[in-house]
Amino acid sequence: MLATRSLLILFLGISAPWASATLPIQQWQAATGAQVYFVESHDLPILDVSVDFGAGSGTDTPATSGRAALVLRLLSLGADGLSEDQIARAIADVGAELGAYFDQDRAGIVLRTLSSARERRQALDVLARIVQHPEFPAGVMEREQQRIIAGLKEADTRPDAIADRALMQMLYGDHPYGLRGSGEIATVGALRREDLVALHHSRYVASGATVSIMGAVTREEAAAIAESLTNQLPKSAAVGAVPPVSQPLAQIRRIAHPATQSHILLAYPGLRRDDPDYFPLLLGNHILGGGGFTSRLMEEIRQKRGLAYSVSSHFMPLREQGPFEIGLQTRKEQSEEALALTRKVLKDFVANGPTERELAAARQNIIGSFPLRIDSNRKIIGYLAMIGFYKLPLTYLEDYLKRVESVTVAQIKDAFQRRIKPEGMVAVVVGAPEKE
Numbered sequence: 001m002l003a004t005r006s007l008l009i010l011f012l013g014i015s016a017p018w019a020s021a022t023l024p025i026q027q028w029q030a031a032t033g034a035q036v037y038f039v040e041s042h043d044l045p046i047l048d049v050s051v052d053f054g055a056g057s058g059t060d061t062p063a064t065s066g067r068a069a070l071v072l073r074l075l076s077l078g079a080d081g082l083s084e085d086q087i088a089r090a091i092a093d094v095g096a097e098l099g100a101y102f103d104q105d106r107a108g109i110v111l112r113t114l115s116s117a118r119e120r121r122q123a124l125d126v127l128a129r130i131v132q133h134p135e136f137p138a139g140v141m142e143r144e145q146q147r148i149i150a151g152l153k154e155a156d157t158r159p160d161a162i163a164d165r166a167l168m169q170m171l172y173g174d175h176p177y178g179l180r181g182s183g184e185i186a187t188v189g190a191l192r193r194e195d196l197v198a199l200h201h202s203r204y205v206a207s208g209a210t211v212s213i214m215g216a217v218t219r220e221e222a223a224a225i226a227e228s229l230t231n232q233l234p235k236s237a238a239v240g241a242v243p244p245v246s247q248p249l250a251q252i253r254r255i256a257h258p259a260t261q262s263h264i265l266l267a268y269p270g271l272r273r274d275d276p277d278y279f280p281l282l283l284g285n286h287i288l289g290g291g292g293f294t295s296r297l298m299e300e301i302r303q304k305r306g307l308a309y310s311v312s313s314h315f316m317p318l319r320e321q322g323p324f325e326i327g328l329q330t331r332k333e334q335s336e337e338a339l340a341l342t343r344k345v346l347k348d349f350v351a352n353g354p355t356e357r358e359l360a361a362a363r364q365n366i367i368g369s370f371p372l373r374i375d376s377n378r379k380i381i382g383y384l385a386m387i388g389f390y391k392l393p394l395t396y397l398e399d400y401l402k403r404v405e406s407v408t409v410a411q412i413k414d415a416f417q418r419r420i421k422p423e424g425m426v427a428v429v430v431g432a433p434e435k436e
Contacts, residue, residue, distance in 0.1 A: 044377065048112050056102060159261075261431060265428050
């Protein structure tokens with residue numbers, strides 16, 4: 001109990017010293033073939049570890065939709081002779097925490113533990129077992145399938161979930177990014193244990209692993225940790241690159257729903273994680289719809305006309321072009337007006353770009369809030385995993401503010417005009433007004 005209480009206290013609001021300094025990232029390839037990213041820090045008796053694989057929902061097919069998410073879900077529910085209860089008790093006994101990360105590209109397992117010898121050893125032993133030797137017990141698998149299916153049935157009644165699902169299908173068509181990460185009712189129910197074993201064997205491989213380590217261990221200890229987490233994984237190379245994204249067919253889909261408000265989403269293929277236009281599009285989006293109450297969309301749609309309580313835009317960078325998306329909610333009777341105005345604001349922004357004043361404010365906001373992004377070990381381990389998985393420069397965080405500072409109005413205008421086509425957007429309105 002003492003270890004648990006100590007770790008919980010440490011979790012609460014303790015900042016890392018890197019918010020205003022260069023992050024000293026060390027990188028190497030383990031003997032297993034895994035890529036290792038390490039930041040040594042003895043300020044807190046904590047160790048954070050993340051193990052990432054190219055096993056996101058983009059590895060699914062229409063027939064196996066939901067398989068990748070189910071594999072990740074089951075890793076910690078039975079492994080190497082340990083039941084799910086034994087795994088949970090072993091982690092809780094040393095005050096550790098297990099978590100996971102999942103999107104179209106990535107499946108990651110995250111561990112936080114005290115760095116003292118006993119606690120660290122026990123927590124890492126559990127992590128090594130679940131990463132390398134999951135058992136996918138039949139009874140547990142069937143139970144989790146039923147839970148997922150129940151969740152999908154509930155989601156299919158919600159206007160936000162309906163809108164998001166329809167938007168991704170319209171945006172990506174047959175591309176794997178268009179599949180729902182949690183799967184479909186029919187496909188999840190049809191999955192068999194051998195399907196999960198096959199994905200684990202082909203995607204959870206040593207040469208495809210990114211091991212990120214942050215905390216109170218030495219370089220030698222970090223190297224040993226990385227080896228122990230990957231030395232019993234399959235040695236075959238991870239296969240299958242993500243196919244390129246095609247331009248979608250511009251269309252608007254209106255879906256009836258009894259909700260009192262309409263949910264409106266618009267999208268277009270956006271950014272790759274290593275995209276050369278990343279920073280001009282980042283700042284441009286902050287001005288357009290990502291900057292909260294200071295954004296153009298918020299000013300025109302909420303402040304001036306009261307058509308929505310909130311409206312925003314964002315990019316989701318992936319290995320291939322992740323979505324550029326705009327979203328809002330409004331009363332049914334004014335949904336068409338809100339949609340038309342949203343399109344107009346976007347079209348004007350793409351055509352004319354931002355003002356120097358808007359850029360200066362966006363730059364100041366992003367630079368001013370940046371220290372909060374790396375003010376804890378938990379946040380830094382997330383950046384380490386991202387840098388490693390997408391093979392970004394080790395100086396990514398150090399260079400971030402310099403890149404933000406150097407963006408010009410002309411670069412933003414040029415990037416948006418080349419990359420975002422307002423007339424090519426796909427749009428969905430869930431809760432469209434009933435036609436007379």
